[in-house]
Amino acid sequence: MTVTYIPTIGRGEENYDVAQIARKVREGVVYSPEDQVILYAGWPQVKDYSGRTHTADLTVVSNHHGVKLVKFSPSSSSTDLKKDALSILQAAATTEALLGKSLELKKKRKLIFDVVPILFAPNFSGTDIGTDEIELARSEVEIIRLLAESDNELSTEQQAEVQAIIEGAKALGQIGEKDDTDLIDPVARAFNDLEAIIYNFDATQRAVALTSINGPQRIRGLAGTGKTVILAMKAALAHIENPNAKILITYYTRSLRDVIERLITRFHRHFAETDPNWDNIHVRHGWGRSNLPGVYRDTCVREGRSPKSFNDVRGAKNPFGAVCQEIVQSNAISEFYDIILVDEGQDFPDSFYQMCFYLAKGTRDEKQIIWAYDELQNVFDVQVREPELLFGTDSDGQPRISLLRSLPAGTDTNDFVLQRSYRNQREVLVLAHSLGFGVYSDVVQMLENAKHWEDVGYEVISGTFDTGSENVVERPLRNSPSILHSPEGIPIASTRAATDFDQEVSFAVEEIKFFIDHGIAPHQIMVISLDDRVARSYFSRISKDLNNHNIVSNNIIKDTYSEPPFRIDGMVTMSTVYRAKGNEAAVVIVVGADAAVLRTRTGRNKIFVAMTRSKAWLRIMGVNSKTFKQMQREFDTAIENSPRIKFTMPDMNQLNTIQRGLEEKHARILEAKRRMEKMKNELNLSDDDLNSLIEE
Structure with missing residues (x-):
């Protein structure tokens, strides 16, 4: 038996009874050795037409047992139980509607399995909860029996389709161009078939996107492993979970804003069927400009400081690092964001991370700072910087951010490594x-x-x-x-x-x-x-x-x-x-x-x-x-x-020494070329004039 456990952003404070059921599923008490099971805590989250959010405390997807959604209701009041029953019924109905869009999961226009809503009410002694469309369990024995009831068997492909829909991968498919007609040209057909694979967004990536940890997280992977997609999905889900939370997603490359906003919109529409509120989700460049918002610029404006431009610090070795360092050292940064997500983390200076540390709400080990890092894509530096270096040292001499120290008990990891690259051949x-x-x-x-x-x-x-x-x-x-x-x-x-x-x-x-x-x-x-x-x-x-x-x-x-x-x-x-x-x-x-x-x-x-x-x-x-x-x-x-x-493995110590010298020389050559180009333009000189001058 294989059980994949995904503690999602919606799980909140885990209830003891729910945790016990989850533990029994993970330990093999509920299902047989041949079962393939995905167990979600706090998922799915859906919205009704009134904008109210409905969440399952546990959801089980199994190749032999279909889809079952569980909501825990601690109340003994029939009024409260009816409210919880209608909520889990709504979650099940919306999930069923999403699954029903896939022809792979239907036969004779109906789903080939049931989406079963279950209300777990151990303190309820009555019999009527106002609806007979859900299963009622009053004890642990009853809920285990309901979870173990068999349904139509799903093939591996069908179970993967169910998982992809529930986890939101199908939202990505809307980004690509789809042609309903047959593609005659083999080149176009080859690319269309490729996109169907790329947009499926594998289970490991989706698990990272869904997993919620009350504290910092790092996500590492090559180009094309889905880091930007994961951060966008996390932002959308956090916004659905708490529409009033202030969420920041920041990036280094200016042209990324449009991509990130489109991704967030797609995921939000998939789960909530509405567009996000951009007043509470800020997609920001790290620096910003006079006509464009940015994390640094916004921070300065909120704190009543005059933001500096590139021209103000042109002579600094690392201009962006210098402006971030200045505001960090000013002690003028107030907490503002509930969640901060950093894309292209390898390109940002340490002082930017330290600025984000102070912008994030909460104690240091509970600050929701999630950064995606590509250790092989940095055009400026190939070395991986550990969190202790990125965020610096706190007033007590301890690292401001330590992944090991902040890892919650019972959580597998807060440092995710993505190995599959879907973008590149x-x-x-x-x-x-x-x-x-x-x-x-x-x-x-x-x-x-x-x-x-x-x-x-x-x-x-x-x-x-x-x-x-x-x-x-x-x-x-x-x-x-x-x-x-x-x-x-x-x-x-x-x-x-x-x-x-x-x-x-x-x-x-x-x-x-x-x-x-x-x-x-x-x-x-x-x-x-x-x-x-x-x-x-x-x-x-x-x-x-x-x-x-x-x-x-x-x-x-x-x-x-x-x-x-x-x-x-x-x-x-x-x-x-x-x-x-x-x-x-x-x-x-x-x-x-x-x-x-x-x-x-x-x-x-x-x-x-x-x-x-x-x-x-x-x-x-x-x-x-x-x-x-x-x-x-x-x-x-x-x-x-x-x-x-x-x-052949080089001598790493010697290689680093040589490269430092070469990089410095290369930087000097580039600066010389820049100055010569400027002089050529100012004096209206030709390339031949410059060559003659150099020869003389």
């Missing part, structure tokens, strides 16, 4: 790791040991991971289950070398037109420039050429002072790596790859982030050069070895 993810680390050239960064590789979803095939050892890891299909059946002759990933800038632009336009002609929507195509210096030139030329084919583009870096939606229906998205983080597309076309700095972590991380935006196809382009030829060699080797990665 296995081939693309292995390729991105290979090039991101530089394993088939000069290694620039590396995971520390075998356990770290396993945490991100790989299996260790061989090797000791000692300095100089030869190691082999492999990504199993179970951790990259989204399989694209690309038509013959259309590779999932490929590179293409151009003779010059003009030909590279032509290659990019050719690829875009090919995919659109084969049924991929323009907004499912993303162009990413790895060359920040000429990104505007790339996008301007590509946009102009696309217009000649009546294809419209959305250049999100065109206006640096706004926060435009990243994806606009009917438009091809064009973005730098930094704006693309956290977003995705069916087709990703990387241009300017010859500008990648392969000797630095920053350069390698940019390649990794660009590649992992792709859900289906990846095209990498650059002008033929020494750098691009090296990238192509690494690309070909990675494809040949996929799904395995083979590497």
